[in-house]
Amino acid sequence: MALLSIENLNLSIHGIDILRDVSMSVEAGKVLGVIGESGSGKSMTANAVMQLLPNGTDCSGTILLEGQNLLDLHEGQMNRLRGKDIGMVFQEPMTALNPVKTIGAQVAETLLIHKAASKPEALRIARETLNRVGLPEDRFPMSRYPHELSGGQRQRVVIAMAIALKPKLLIADEPTTALDVTTQAQILRLLKRLIQEDDMGLILITHDLAVVSDMADDMVIMQNGVVVEQGPAATLYRDMQHPYTKALFEASSHIPDRDYADERGADPLLEVRNVIRDYTLPRTKLFAAPGYFRAVNDVSFVINRGESLGLVGESGCGKSTLTRALLGLEPVQSGDILFDGDPVVKNGLVVPDIRRKMQVVFQDPYGSFNPRHKVSRLITEPYHLLPSSPTGADRDRAIAEALESVDMPASAAEKYIHEFSGGQRQRIAIARALIIRPELIILDEAVSALDVSVRAQVLDLLSDLSDRFGLTYLFISHDLSVVRAITDRVLVMKSGKVVERGATEDVFENPQHAYTKTLIDAAPQLPDVA
Amino acid sequence: MLRYSLKRFLSLLISLLVASIVIFVVIEIVPGDPATYMLGINAQEDTIAALREELGLNASKLERYWNWLSGMMVGDFGTSYTYRSPVNELIGDRIWVSLPLALIALTLSTAIAFPIGIIAASRRGSVTDMSVMGATQLGVAIPNFWFAMILVLIFAINLRWFASGGFPGWDEGVFAGLKALTLPAIALALPQASILARVMRTSLLDTLSEDFVRTARAKGLSKAKALRRHALRNALIPVLTIIGLQFSFMLAGAIIIENVFYLPGLGRLIFQSISQRDLIVVESVVMLLVFAVVLVNFFVDLTYALVDPRLRGRQ
Numbered sequence: 058m059a060l061l062s063i064e065n066l067n068l069s070i071h072g073i074d075i076l077r078d079v080s081m082s083v084e085a086g087k088v089l090g091v092i093g094e095s096g097s098g099k100s101m102t103a104n105a106v107m108q109l110l111p112n113g114t115d116c117s118g119t120i121l122l123e124g125q126n127l128l129d130l131h132e133g134q135m136n137r138l139r140g141k142d143i144g145m146v147f148q149e150p151m152t153a154l155n156p157v158k159t160i161g162a163q164v165a166e167t168l169l170i171h172k173a174a175s176k177p178e179a180l181r182i183a184r185e186t187l188n189r190v191g192l193p194e195d196r197f198p199m200s201r202y203p204h205e206l207s208g209g210q211r212q213r214v215v216i217a218m219a220i221a222l223k224p225k226l227l228i229a230d231e232p233t234t235a236l237d238v239t240t241q242a243q244i245l246r247l248l249k250r251l252i253q254e255d256d257m258g259l260i261l262i263t264h265d266l267a268v269v270s271d272m273a274d275d276m277v278i279m280q281n282g283v284v285v286e287q288g289p290a291a292t293l294y295r296d297m298q299h300p301y302t303k304a305l306f307e308a309s310s311h312i313p314d315r316d317y318a319d320e321r322g323a324d325p326l327l328e329v330r331n332v333i334r335d336y337t338l339p340r341t342k343l344f345a346a347p348g349y350f351r352a353v354n355d356v357s358f359v360i361n362r363g364e365s366l367g368l369v370g371e372s373g374c375g376k377s378t379l380t381r382a383l384l385g386l387e388p389v390q391s392g393d394i395l396f397d398g399d400p401v402v403k404n405g406l407v408v409p410d411i412r413r414k415m416q417v418v419f420q421d422p423y424g425s426f427n428p429r430h431k432v433s434r435l436i437t438e439p440y441h442l443l444p445s446s447p448t449g450a451d452r453d454r455a456i457a458e459a460l461e462s463v464d465m466p467a468s469a470a471e472k473y474i475h476e477f478s479g480g481q482r483q484r485i486a487i488a489r490a491l492i493i494r495p496e497l498i499i500l501d502e503a504v505s506a507l508d509v510s511v512r513a514q515v516l517d518l519l520s521d522l523s524d525r526f527g528l529t530y531l532f533i534s535h536d537l538s539v540v541r542a543i544t545d546r547v548l549v550m551k552s553g554k555v556v557e558r559g560a561t562e563d564v565f566e567n568p569q570h571a572y573t574k575t576l577i578d579a580a581p582q583l584p585d586v587a
Numbered sequence: 588m589l590r591y592s593l594k595r596f597l598s599l600l601i602s603l604l605v606a607s608i609v610i611f612v613v614i615e616i617v618p619g620d621p622a623t624y625m626l627g628i629n630a631q632e633d634t635i636a637a638l639r640e641e642l643g644l645n646a647s648k649l650e651r652y653w654n655w656l657s658g659m660m661v662g663d664f665g666t667s668y669t670y671r672s673p674v675n676e677l678i679g680d681r682i683w684v685s686l687p688l689a690l691i692a693l694t695l696s697t698a699i700a701f702p703i704g705i706i707a708a709s710r711r712g713s714v715t716d717m718s719v720m721g722a723t724q725l726g727v728a729i730p731n732f733w734f735a736m737i738l739v740l741i742f743a744i745n746l747r748w749f750a751s752g753g754f755p756g757w758d759e760g761v762f763a764g765l766k767a768l769t770l771p772a773i774a775l776a777l778p779q780a781s782i783l784a785r786v787m788r789t790s791l792l793d794t795l796s797e798d799f800v801r802t803a804r805a806k807g808l809s810k811a812k813a814l815r816r817h818a819l820r821n822a823l824i825p826v827l828t829i830i831g832l833q834f835s836f837m838l839a840g841a842i843i844i845e846n847v848f849y850l851p852g853l854g855r856l857i858f859q860s861i862s863q864r865d866l867i868v869v870e871s872v873v874m875l876l877v878f879a880v881v882l883v884n885f886f887v888d889l890t891y892a893l894v895d896p897r898l899r900g901r902q
Contacts, residue, residue: 107805109801109804109805133809136807136809138807139804139805139806139807140805140806140807140808144805145805147798147801147802147805149798152797152798152799153798153799153801153802154799154802155799155802155803155817156799156821156896156897157820157821157894157895157896158817166803166806166808166816167806167807170806170807170808170812171807202896202897204896204897215802218802218806219805219806
């Protein structure tokens with residue numbers, strides 16, 4: 058008998074159907090990968106198993122855990138079951154822990170809640186569990202607070218909380234999406250080790266096919282609240298049937314069609330010479346000189362006209378600081394940033410004439426727009442960089458052109474940003490960058506928050522725009538596969554320094570620096586299904 | 588924690604210094620001579636001169652500021668012109684009315700607001716939530732002096748449970764004193780409790796939608812336990828801020844309530860001093876109230892750090 062089997066689960070919230078006829082099962086000691094894009098219902102399925110559902114939810118079907126139907130249990134029984142028989146790990150490690158309680162207390166609470174141990178005993182087990190998840194006592198005493206830990210370390214604490222009582226089933230909902238590749242690889246290895254040691258079943262929910270491919274025994278592909286395909290991972294990769302599965306797989310390894318820059322010859326557009334950016338640290342002693350943190354350490358590179366340059370590195374490596382410095386948003390302590398031979402910043406002020414040739418698209422398509430303005434106003438924001446901005450019919454024409462160049466209808470100009478999906482918003486963000494005809498666009502994790510199929514479309518759009526308008530890109534990302542797909546050359550950054558640079562394919566095929574090798578090894582790979 | 592406390596203490600001292608300068612300068616720039624101003628336009632020349640001498644107005648400004656400041660530090664607030672007695676005695680009598688009144692009102696307001704806010708938040712959208720929030724809306728809207736008069740009408744005039752005003756003094760016994768402060772404290776507390784309950788509810792609702800509450804639920808905590816053990820302490824920061832502000836208000840801003848109930852408190856003292864142009868009393872009482880407010884905020888800051896480890900800095 059399967060450890061958990063979901064049969065014909067239907068779920069609606071306030072009468073709106075979310076899940077239809079969902080069935081899946083997981084065995085003890087096995088991993089079930091649940092894959093889908095946003096809105097596919099994968100997280101809602103997990104929440105239904107935990108019975109942590111919003112008000113107004115209607116559930117029918119069966120969710121059997123070792124033969125017991127969880128939908129028949131009342132809230133009190135579910136409380137006794139959660140944490141004890143089913144543990145859950147969530148996506149956002151930064152916010153998943155209570156900031157005002159120590160990590161020891163939070164792990165011990167799992168045991169105390171279920172009256173599984175006395176207080177000293179619970180603390181002892183909590184200590185052991187933290188050791189098990191790779192947080193040893195000498196460096197991570199139980200008196201630590203969450204804010205003193207990194208994202209990966211916090212995720213380990215969350216995992217410790219979930220497995221402290223050795224549950225039969227562990228549900229991990231996008232457990233590594235918010236983490237760097239090397240951390241992601243560690244957390245996935247940890248999960249795999251834990252389920253083997255404790256003979257747990259694991260439901261691994263993710264949007265990333267590559268993550269599941271290394272881990273899962275069985276796979277379920279979901280779309281719009283329906284399971285479209287499922288089966289053993291080994292055969293499913295070879296033998297995909299449903300068009301959506303195929304589309305998803307293709308989108309994940311999508312390489313846009315583009316002209317490569319080396320045909321165009323070298324004509325430096327942006328030159329970065331020996332740039333150093335220091336942050337002052339808070340004083341540790343009242344009269345001692347404050348220390349500083351060197352976020353960008355002697356970085357030099359050139360972007361040639363028409364080229365697409367990738368910049369990869371993990372969080373904290375200085376890539377975002379460098380972006381802000383390039384845009385003149387932050388002063389640099391030494392070094393030069395030259396655009397077409399002219400400094401971007403003169404006498405501490407950004408030169409508008411140069412700045413307007415550089416535009417930026419940020420990661421978050423939800424947070425980077427003012428929700429109270431219409432799209433027409435949002436995408437004309439860069440006009441303040443022009444000495445005289447177009448008005449009247451000229452302005453309307455420019456708006457329509459910008460929108461149409463990103464495959465959006467001109468009528469979008471009169472709408473507000475909440476009326477658009479994430480992918481559409483990112484198109485609008487690109488239109489905003491395009492409207493004043495820049496030469497260089499800095500894409501700061503611009504496709505990282507998008508679903509794979511949407512990401513593939515946006516990548517196609519970017520390569521098309523680059524060919525049409527002769528745009529130059531600086532493509533900043535932690536996602537190696539995306540960088541590999543769309544850049545000509547790549548820089549690898551670590552701790553503020555560029556540790557490796559070269560033509561993209563060379564670097565990926567034959568990495569020289571140890572760190573680059575680590576990054577490439579850590580990145581999950583899709584199996585070849587040629 | 589020690590570093591944080593020292594920093595807050597330093598900022599307390601600086602606030603007090605700045606406040607003392609502002610108060611002194613404001614009293615100084617009141618047009619005309621303080622002595623003339625205090626005695627009125629019909630005063631004799633020699634009376635004014637005598638008062639100037641008595642007030643020490645002939646010394647330089649810096650010297651007078653220093654005398655005032657150093658005097659206060661050793662508890663000498665000068666002598667009231669109108670009452671003909673040392674200001675510290677005047678304050679000493681009245682603070683034992685104002686301080687207990689503020690404390691009782693604060694306790695009452697917190698004791699009412701916390702459960703109401705918590706119940707409303709945990710039953711969001713329910714009939715209980717809506718009726719409680721409706722009631723607090725009313726509580727916020729009603730002016731406290733009007734509410735005070737209604738209380739007098741019901742409990743003093745009709746039911747005769749309490750006196751309609753006045754204060755017998757603590758010499759008459761603790762019970763008699765508390766009894767006299769009951770109606771004023773309720774009148775002060777209820778509108779504040781309404782505000783506090785609303786803040787508590789909003790803050791708690793925000794916290795309840797945080798990820799870590801969901802994590803707690805996934806561990807097996809019931810809704811109520813997750814609220815009590817995880818959400819509540821995190822929701823306290825904005826609530827503490829409001830409590831700090833309310834205590835200051837109740838101590839310094841009880842003027843109207845003290846007048847309604849004829850209570851010999853600081854509020855009435857400052858009210859009377861202003862109408863009698865007794866600038867020395869005004870200056871000193873205002874400084875004292877500033878001191879109280881700054882001190883309360885200092886304690887609120889320390890409580891923040893107790894509640895939230897992120898503010899304590901690195902050990």
